[in-house]
Amino acid sequence: MTGPFAHEAVSDEIEEIGQVLGEVEEALARLERGDYGHCEECGETVEPAALDADPLLRHCATHRRAVQP
Numbered sequence: 001m002t003g004p005f006a007h008e009a010v011s012d013e014i015e016e017i018g019q020v021l022g023e024v025e026e027a028l029a030r031l032e033r034g035d036y037g038h039c040e041e042c043g044e045t046v047e048p049a050a051l052d053a054d055p056l057l058r059h060c061a062t063h064r065r066a067v068q069p
């Protein structure tokens, strides 16, 4: 596992971890403000089942569809 390719893969991974960390920090901030589990667009409660699957969800079912590419 040496060479420029391995190094690139590790850099990508570190970048990804940094992104996830940022999302977790955001989720914690929302938890502190008391709006965790609510859609950022409309304020609707995000379905608990969906939050179970992905605790970092920020949108209700309707707006998740709208923001996804």
Ligand SMILES: [Zn+2]
Pocket (backbone or CB within 6 Å): 039, 040, 041, 042, 043, 044, 059, 060, 061, 062, 063
């Ligand atoms: Zn919404």
